[in-house]
Amino acid sequence: MSVIRQAFAEDFTIYRVAELKPGLLGLLGGAERIELDLSGVERMDSAGCQLLMLVKREASAAGKTLAIVAHSPAVQSLIEFYNLAAWFGDPLVVPAE
Amino acid sequence: MDELKQVFLQESGEQLDALESLLLELEAHPDDEITLNGIFRAAHTIKGAAGMVEAAAVESFAHVVENVLDRLRNHEIAVTTDLAALMLACTDHLRVLVASEAGMDQVSAADIEAQTASLLARLRAFGPGGEVQATPKAEEPGVQRIPSPQTSHNCWHISVRFGSDVLRQGMDPENFLRFLETVGNIRHMETLADRMPAAAEMDPELCYLGFEIALESAADKQTIEDVFAFVRDECQLSILPPNSKVNDYVELIESLPEDTLRLGEILVRIGALTADELSEGLRAQAMDDGEAPAAERHDKPIGEILVAQQVVQPEVVAAAVAKQTQVSEKKAQDAKLIRVPADKLDHLINLVGELVIAGAATSLLAHKRSDGELIESSSLLTRLVEEIRDASLQLRTVQIGETFNRFHRLVRDACKDLGKDVELLISGGETELDKSIVEKIGDPLMHLVRNSLDHGIEAPAVREAAGKNPRGTLLLNAYHDAGNIVIEVADDGAGLNRDKILAKAVERGLVEPDAHLSDREVYDLIFAPGLSTADQVTNLSGRGVGMDVVRRNLLALRGTINVSSQPGQGTRLTLRLPLTLAIIDGFLVVSANRSYVIPLDAVVECVERPEAEHERNYFNLRGQVLPSVCLRESFGLPGERPARESVVVVQYAGQRAGIVVDRLAGELQAVIKPLGAIFRHLQGIGGSTILGSGEVALILDISALIKISGQAEQRLLARPEQRSA
Numbered sequence: 001m002s003v004i005r006q007a008f009a010e011d012f013t014i015y016r017v018a019e020l021k022p023g024l025l026g027l028l029g030g031a032e033r034i035e036l037d038l039s040g041v042e043r044m045d046s047a048g049c050q051l052l053m054l055v056k057r058e059a060s061a062a063g064k065t066l067a068i069v070a071h072s073p074a075v076q077s078l079i080e081f082y083n084l085a086a087w088f089g090d091p092l093v094v095p096a097e
Numbered sequence: 098m099d100e101l102k103q104v105f106l107q108e109s110g111e112q113l114d115a116l117e118s119l120l121l122e123l124e125a126h127p128d129d130e131i132t133l134n135g136i137f138r139a140a141h142t143i144k145g146a147a148g149m150v151e152a153a154a155v156e157s158f159a160h161v162v163e164n165v166l167d168r169l170r171n172h173e174i175a176v177t178t179d180l181a182a183l184m185l186a187c188t189d190h191l192r193v194l195v196a197s198e199a200g201m202d203q204v205s206a207a208d209i210e211a212q213t214a215s216l217l218a219r220l221r222a223f224g225p226g227g228e229v230q231a232t233p234k235a236e237e238p239g240v241q242r243i244p245s246p247q248t249s250h251n252c253w254h255i256s257v258r259f260g261s262d263v264l265r266q267g268m269d270p271e272n273f274l275r276f277l278e279t280v281g282n283i284r285h286m287e288t289l290a291d292r293m294p295a296a297a298e299m300d301p302e303l304c305y306l307g308f309e310i311a312l313e314s315a316a317d318k319q320t321i322e323d324v325f326a327f328v329r330d331e332c333q334l335s336i337l338p339p340n341s342k343v344n345d346y347v348e349l350i351e352s353l354p355e356d357t358l359r360l361g362e363i364l365v366r367i368g369a370l371t372a373d374e375l376s377e378g379l380r381a382q383a384m385d386d387g388e389a390p391a392a393e394r395h396d397k398p399i400g401e402i403l404v405a406q407q408v409v410q411p412e413v414v415a416a417a418v419a420k421q422t423q424v425s426e427k428k429a430q431d432a433k434l435i436r437v438p439a440d441k442l443d444h445l446i447n448l449v450g451e452l453v454i455a456g457a458a459t460s461l462l463a464h465k466r467s468d469g470e471l472i473e474s475s476s477l478l479t480r481l482v483e484e485i486r487d488a489s490l491q492l493r494t495v496q497i498g499e500t501f502n503r504f505h506r507l508v509r510d511a512c513k514d515l516g517k518d519v520e521l522l523i524s525g526g527e528t529e530l531d532k533s534i535v536e537k538i539g540d541p542l543m544h545l546v547r548n549s550l551d552h553g554i555e556a557p558a559v560r561e562a563a564g565k566n567p568r569g570t571l572l573l574n575a576y577h578d579a580g581n582i583v584i585e586v587a588d589d590g591a592g593l594n595r596d597k598i599l600a601k602a603v604e605r606g607l608v609e610p611d612a613h614l615s616d617r618e619v620y621d622l623i624f625a626p627g628l629s630t631a632d633q634v635t636n637l638s639g640r641g642v643g644m645d646v647v648r649r650n651l652l653a654l655r656g657t658i659n660v661s662s663q664p665g666q667g668t669r670l671t672l673r674l675p676l677t678l679a680i681i682d683g684f685l686v687v688s689a690n691r692s693y694v695i696p697l698d699a700v701v702e703c704v705e706r707p708e709a710e711h712e713r714n715y716f717n718l719r720g721q722v723l724p725s726v727c728l729r730e731s732f733g734l735p736g737e738r739p740a741r742e743s744v745v746v747v748q749y750a751g752q753r754a755g756i757v758v759d760r761l762a763g764e765l766q767a768v769i770k771p772l773g774a775i776f777r778h779l780q781g782i783g784g785s786t787i788l789g790s791g792e793v794a795l796i797l798d799i800s801a802l803i804k805i806s807g808q809a810e811q812r813l814l815a816r817p818e819q820r821s822a
C-alpha cells in the first residue's frame with residue numbers, strides 16, 4: 001500500500017486556505033494512505049479546520065485513508081474543542097519538541 | 098394510634114428538625130449544593146412518609162414546598178432571606194400539620210387552613226411564572242415533558258449554522274463558541290459540515306460549519322443569544338431552553354438543512370433526547386403531516402444506529418449512578434441507627450446488673466473452694482461482664498450537639514424580634530450524656546439562652562458605642578469533668594448589674610438592706626423566685642420566673658448552676674450535671690460487715706462517736722445537738738457494737754443528722770439498681786448497687802432516715818419507759 005507523508009509548516013488560516021486546498025486535494029491522487037504531519041502548524045482557525053474536514057471527507061469518499069500523524073498544540077486544541085477528534089479518528093499526538 | 102403512624106410521627110419529626118437546621122445553614126451558605134440537596138431530600142422524605150400513612154394535608158403541602166425546593170436546587174430561583182424565612186415558616190406549618198394528623202393539635206382546623214392558604218400563596222410567588230425565568234414553562238395540557246434523567250443537568254440546546262461569509266468578515270465561529278463557554282459549561286458539542294459541497298465547488302474561504310451544542314448554564318435565553326450578537330444576522334440560530342418538549346426538538350430537526358435522521362442521532366448523542374422520545378416524536382409529527390409511512394422508515398434506523406454505535410447517554414448513566422448512591426446512602430444511614438424503646442434498654446441494664454451479681458457470686462465460690470482454674474475463668478467472666486455493663490450504660494448516652502443545634506433557630510428568631518445581631522457558637526457538641534438528662538436539660542437551657550439574648554447581649558448600637566463588635570456572641574459549650582458534664586452558656590454582653598440586683602432583692606425583701614454580700618452571693622440572687630432586673634417584660638423573658646425554675650430543674654437532676662459575670666464583658670453560666678442518673682457518687686460505710694452507700698453530696702463530715710454518747714439517739718457536734726440514727730438499731734443488724742464507731746454527718750433539705758456506722762470505707766461510684774416491687778414500701782433504703790467485690794450494698798435514703806429518726810425520737814419521748822428497758 002502506497003503511503004504519502006506530507007509535513008506542513010504554514011498556518012492553516014483563512015488567509016492561506018485558498019492556497020492550501022489544491023495542494024491537499026492533490027495528495028489524494030498520489031497514494032492509498034495519506035499522512036499529514038501538522039506538528040509545524042502554528043495557527044489554525046475554523047477555515048483551516050473546515051479544509052481538513054473536506055480533505056478527510058473526500059479521502060473517505062475515494063476509499064482512501066487520511067491520517068493526521070502529528071498535531072501541533074494549536075491543531076490539537078481546535079480539533080478537541082470542536083469535538084472532531086473521534087471523527088478524524090487519529091490519535092492526538094503532540095511531538096515533544 | 099397505629100404503629101405506622103407512630104413511625105411517621107417520629108420520622109417526620111426528625112426530618113423536620115433536619116430540614117430546619119439545614120435551612121438555617123443555607124441562610125449562612127446560600128451556595129452550598131450539599132445543603133440544598135439535603136433540604137430537598139428531607140422535604141421529599143416527609144412527603145413520602147405522609148403519603149404512606151395517607152396524611153393528605155401534610156402530603157399535599159409538602160409537595161408544594163418540595164416543588165419550590167426543586168427549583169432552588171436547579172438554580173431556577175435564588176436563595177434569598179425572604180425565601181429562607183418562608184421555608185422556615187413552612188417547616189413550622191408542616192409540624193402543625195403533622196401534629197394535627199396525630200390528633201395532638203393545639204391549633205384549630207380553621208387556623209390551620211388559613212395558614213396553609215397564606216403560605217401557599219407566598220410559595221406561589223416562587224413558583225412557575227412568579228420568578229424571572231428565561232423561558233416561561235407554563236404547563237400545557239397533554240404535553241409530555243422530557244423526564245428528569247436528562248433535565249437533571251439543566252442543559253440548553255443550541256443549534257447554530259454560521260453564514261457563509263462569516264469567515265471572510267473576519268469572524269471565526271471558534272471565537273463565539275469559546276465565548277459561549279463563559280456563559281455556561283458546554284457539555285457536548287457536535288460539529289457539522291454537511292453543507293460543504295463537493296471538493297471542486299468548495300470554497301475554503303466560505304463557512305459551511307454548523308454546531309449542535311448542549312450548554313449547561315443558569316443564564317437566560319437572552320444572554321445566550323447575545324453571545325451570537327455579532328453574527329446574529331449571518332447565522333441560523335435556535336435555542337431551546339432546558340426541559341423543552343420533544344416536539345420542539347422535532348421541529349428544530351425539521352427546520353435544519355441537514356438530514357433528519359442524522360440530526361436526530363446527534364441530539365440523542367448530545368443527550369437532549371432519548372431514542373424512544375425521538376422516534377415517538379418523529380412518528381407523531383409524521384402522523385400529523387399525514388406521512389406515516391415515511392416516518393416509519395425513519396423509525397427503525399435510529400434504534401439500529403444506537404445499537405450499532407452502542408451509544409451510551411452520559412446523562413442517563415450519571416442520573417442512574419446518582420440515584421444508586423442516594424439509595425445506598427439511605428440504606429447505610431438506616432443501618433447506622435436502630436430505634437430501641439427506652440424500657441428495653443432499662444431492662445437490659447437491669448439484667449446486666451443481675452449478671453454482675455451472679456458473676457460475683459460465682460467468683461466468690463471459686464475463691465472459697467480455692468479452685469485456681471475456676472478462679473481464673475470467673476475473673477475473666479467478671480471482666481467481660483464489667484465491659485458489658487459499661488457498654489450498656491453507654492447505650493443510653495447521646496451527644497449533646499443535637500440539643501445545642503436546636504438553639505440556632507431560637508437565636509435567629511429572637512434576634513429578629515429583638516433587633517439584635519448574635520452569633521451562636523457551639524463547641525463540645527460531641528460530649529455524651531444520659532438521654533434522660535438531655536431531655537430534661539432542654540428547657541432550662543432554653544431559659545438561659547433566652548435570658549442571654551434578651552438581657553445579656555446589648556443592641557448593636559449600644560455595643561458599638563461601648564467599643565464592642567456590634568455582633569454579639571453566645572457560646573454553648575460542653576465538656577466532661579470528673580464524672581460530671583459541664584455545660585456553659587456564655588455571652589459577651591453587658592454582664593450582670595450588681596447594684597440593680599441588690600436593689601431589687603432588697604425591694605422584694607429577699608435580703609436585708611444593710612446586708613453585706615459578696616459578688617457571688619449577689620449573682621446567686623438571680624435564681625430567687627420573682628426577681629427580674631429587666632426593665633421591660635418582653636415575650637422572651639423578664640417576667641421573673643425562669644431562673645428559679647432553672648435551678649429547681651437542675652437540682653432535680655442532682656446538678657448545680659453557677660454564675661460568673663464581668664460588668665461590660667459578659668456573663669457565664671456553668672451547669673454541672675451527673676453523667677447519668679443511673680450512677681451516683683457514693684460514700685461507702687460498713688455496719689455489721691454489711692455495706693451501705695450514702696449519696697456523697699449529702700455527706701457533710703465524718704467524726705468519731707464519743708464513747709459517752711453510745712446509748713443516745715442524739716450526739717453533740719461541737720456544741721450543736723444533732724439527732725442520730727444507728728444503722729445497727731434501725732435495720733436490726735446482728736452482732737455486738739464495736740468499741741469505736743463513726744458518725745457520718747449528713748445534710749438534707751436544710752436538716753442535719755448523724756448516721757452511726759461501724760466503719761467508713763471511702764468513696765465510690767455506684768450504679769443505682771432499683772429495688773424490686775416487693776421492697777417498694779421499705780423505708781430508709783433508696784436502691785441498691787453492686788460493689789467491685791460483687792457484694793450488694795444498699796443505698797440509704799437519707800431523707801427517709803432523717804424522718805424515721807425524728808419519729809423514733811418522738812415515740813421515745815411519748816413513752817420514756819422504753820428507753821430504760
